[in-house]
Amino acid sequence: MEKLQQLQGVAAPLPRANIDTDTITPMAYLNNASRQNMHEHTFEPLRFLADGSENPDFILNKPGYRDATILIAGRNFGCGSSRETAVWGIRGLGIRCVIAESFGDIFFNNCFQNSVLPIRLPAETVAELMAEAGDDQGSTQFQVDVASRTLTTPSGRIVTFDLPPDRQAALLEGLDEVEQTLKDDADTTAFQDKDHAARPWIYDLGNIE
Amino acid sequence: MSQPKTLFAKLWDAHVVRSLGEDLDLLHVDRLMLHDLSGARAMAELAERGLKVRNPELCLATPDHSISSEPGRALASSEYGERLGGGLRDMAEATGVRHFGLEHPNQGIVHVVGPETGFTLPGCVLVCGDSHTSTHGAMGAMAFGIGSSELVHVMATQTIRQRRPKAMRITIDGELGPGVEAKDVILHIIGHLGVAAGTGHAVEYAGSTIANMSMEGRLTICNLSIEFGARMGMVAADETTYDYLRDTALAPKEAAWDEALAYWRTLVSDEGAVFDREVNIDASEIAPQITWGTSPGLTLAVTDNIPTPESFAEAELQQNAVNALEYMGLNAGDAIAGTKVDRVFIGSCTNSRLSDLRRAAAVAKGRRVANRVTAWVVPGSVPIKTAAEAEGLHEIFLAAGFEWREPGCAQCVASNGEVIAPGERCVSTSNRNFVGRQGPGARTHLAGPAMAAAAAVTGEITDLRNLAPLEEEA
Numbered sequence A: 001m002e003k004l005q006q007l008q009g010v011a012a013p014l015p016r017a018n019i020d021t022d023t024i025t026p027m028a029y030l031n032n033a034s035r036q037n038m039h040e041h042t043f044e045p046l047r048f049l050a051d052g053s054e055n056p057d058f059i060l061n062k063p064g065y066r067d068a069t070i071l072i073a074g075r076n077f078g079c080g081s082s083r084e085t086a087v088w089g090i091r092g093l094g095i096r097c098v099i100a101e102s103f104g105d106i107f108f109n110n111c112f113q114n115s116v117l118p119i120r121l122p123a124e125t126v127a128e129l130m131a132e133a134g135d136d137q138g139s140t141q142f143q144v145d146v147a148s149r150t151l152t153t154p155s156g157r158i159v160t161f162d163l164p165p166d167r168q169a170a171l172l173e174g175l176d177e178v179e180q181t182l183k184d185d186a187d188t189t190a191f192q193d194k195d196h197a198a199r200p201w202i203y204d205l206g207n208i209e
Numbered sequence B: 001m002s003q004p005k006t007l008f009a010k011l012w013d014a015h016v017v018r019s020l021g022e023d024l025d026l027l028h029v030d031r032l033m034l035h036d037l038s039g040a041r042a043m044a045e046l047a048e049r050g051l052k053v054r055n056p057e058l059c060l061a062t063p064d065h066s067i068s069s070e071p072g073r074a075l076a077s078s079e080y081g082e083r084l085g086g087g088l089r090d091m092a093e094a095t096g097v098r099h100f101g102l103e104h105p106n107q108g109i110v111h112v113v114g115p116e117t118g119f120t121l122p123g124c125v126l127v128c129g130d131s132h133t134s135t136h137g138a139m140g141a142m143a144f145g146i147g148s149s150e151l152v153h154v155m156a157t158q159t160i161r162q163r164r165p166k167a168m169r170i171t172i173d174g175e176l177g178p179g180v181e182a183k184d185v186i187l188h189i190i191g192h193l194g195v196a197a198g199t200g201h202a203v204e205y206a207g208s209t210i211a212n213m214s215m216e217g218r219l220t221i222c223n224l225s226i227e228f229g230a231r232m233g234m235v236a237a238d239e240t241t242y243d244y245l246r247d248t249a250l251a252p253k254e255a256a257w258d259e260a261l262a263y264w265r266t267l268v269s270d271e272g273a274v275f276d277r278e279v280n281i282d283a284s285e286i287a288p289q290i291t292w293g294t295s296p297g298l299t300l301a302v303t304d305n306i307p308t309p310e311s312f313a314e315a316e317l318q319q320n321a322v323n324a325l326e327y328m329g330l331n332a333g334d335a336i337a338g339t340k341v342d343r344v345f346i347g348s349c350t351n352s353r354l355s356d357l358r359r360a361a362a363v364a365k366g367r368r369v370a371n372r373v374t375a376w377v378v379p380g381s382v383p384i385k386t387a388a389e390a391e392g393l394h395e396i397f398l399a400a401g402f403e404w405r406e407p408g409c410a411q412c413v414a415s416n417g418e419v420i421a422p423g424e425r426c427v428s429t430s431n432r433n434f435v436g437r438q439g440p441g442a443r444t445h446l447a448g449p450a451m452a453a454a455a456a457v458t459g460e461i462t463d464l465r466n467l468a469p470l471e472e473e474a
Helices: A083-093 A103-110 A123-133 A167-172 A177-185 A184-200 B007-013 B038-048 B081-095 B110-117 B131-139 B148-157 B182-193 B214-228 B241-246 B253-265 B315-328 B354-364 B380-390 B395-398 B449-458
Strands: A008-010 A011-014 A068-072 A099-102 A117-120 A142-145 A150-153 A159-162 B017-023 B024-028 B030-036 B060-061 B125-128 B142-147 B160-162 B166-173 B199-208 B232-234 B277-282 B290-291 B299-300 B342-347 B374-377 B425-428 B443-446
Touching: A008 B081, A011 B315, A011 B449, A068 A103, A068 A123, A068 B081, A083 A103, A083 B277, A083 B449, A099 A123, A099 B081, A103 A117, A103 A167, A117 B354, A167 B017, A177 B148, A177 B160, A184 B024, B007 B232, B030 B148, B038 B081, B038 B148, B060 B081, B060 B110, B110 B125, B110 B131, B110 B214, B110 B380, B125 B131, B125 B148, B131 B214, B131 B241, B131 B425, B142 B232, B148 B160, B160 B315, B160 B449, B166 B182, B182 B214, B182 B277, B182 B299, B214 B232, B214 B241, B241 B253, B253 B342, B290 B449, B342 B354, B342 B449, B354 B374, B354 B380, B354 B395, B425 B449
Parallel strands: A011 A068, A068 A099, A099 A117, B030 B060, B030 B125, B125 B142, B166 B199, B166 B277, B199 B232, B342 B374, B342 B425, B425 B443
Antiparallel strands: A008 A142, A142 A150, A150 A159, B017 B024, B024 B160, B290 B299, B290 B443
């Protein structure tokens, strides 16, 4: 996984609750999805008008926010389907950090698998950050520092966020979970040997012809 | 005596391979289900990385998302069927994973196939790259949806790194009124609690209503857990579960069954076990539900009027309601009943089981699908389709003007190209009414199978309790 240590850039406010992953990456494009192309249709129902042209009111279409690296979203962001394409798409748009009061649990986990940092903050703080991010002219002075778990705003305000030590280490060092777990595969074998004796029905399945 | 434990805690603790830190564990995965959309992709990624499926015998693959539901279908009948369904088949063959392909007598929607074959067992940890994996919790299992990277991790290691969620219990007591079914119960709960109330929680459903509910009803309830944010929904296994499971192909047999049963009986929340959150629901207050908005929580009794944005407490939710009304083409204050519909879809991992089809058929029998409506019935699996045909349900549907189709996800998610056209209004027994879920611009109203059938035969959203009796019944 790619490392994420520090981030600087524009923060785009998207003050809409319950944005689901169907809205982030619509199903019509998932059959052909790849990490490389997913951004083309990301946020399509919000980002484009019915005739296919850009919706000028959508924040990421506004001149000051097209290069945003941080998204500040409404509550329950990324709820719904487990599709990891939602994170691919957001990352493909250049966003590496999403801030919200709450997230869909699966989306939240998927972010960490793709070197995107999701930050949960109280509703009041999220509202204040949205106000500072503006809706007309973005500022490139938002900074995120993973090592110190801090977000610094253009006004110099410093907000500390929660980040469990394993997630922090994975971002800072670009650790791969599969490789880490396989190092201790003997533990899994030991578990299965013991469990097989206790719950043979889990391991000895019947047959279907 | 040891501390009383919740069902959830018992299941979690029994699967810890290793603690990885505070509230973070490496859990053993007993069962992995793979479908053609997330599964085929993850299997390809595993192969690209030079990794192996560690325990293929604990995996089951079946195509459901990308395949056509057209009668007489083949993989090539849908645009991506050959690539995704064929890809899943090829990868399963190469890795030794059990695969129920299109010609197999057990093919179906993953969340239907797991329970009905006995692949899903009480006490097991089951995962799948699909958010509706919570369905399997109805069997007394701990089941949850994961992303495709986590899927690669599970295939390679047969484990998953997870943070322990909080425990929540929803106790539902009382008798359900006439015409009220499991779908109405869970939509009512989502509407009541809000779409994020379950986030970070494992939910156990309990109470007399659940105890008296069929296995299929419990599967419907657990299926929709994710729609209020809960990755896991579960019901402790009981005699209903064991009766459902006993003769399934993959369940333990004879002495192994008895041994398993003795263990499964211990998997209940102990008296005095503490939950982080408790909710009580009175079943007698629940009316047949229909959603009006673009999130499953935007639901109402079919007898109610569409709410006004001002009736929502906060600005963010008021704006959501404004957006939902516009997308759905509805007016605040109007009665929801009487809203004209174009399409009806009976199917999906939520409501495509035999009892669902029976309830829909009971409404369809002797009636006709309204002229303006196209109505589909898509059974959840080949065994369900076969059983329904054996009792003549397909003839009832066909005589009424419904289409009787082949098992798969079909119009729930439209990933096989079976979309609802822009602006068309569909009453659907599926699980999500999100913007564009059934196709760009499609307008989805979620309901149970009997309500969906009532909409099909009347051409509008209808309180099924008000359907005029047929002459032969009079």
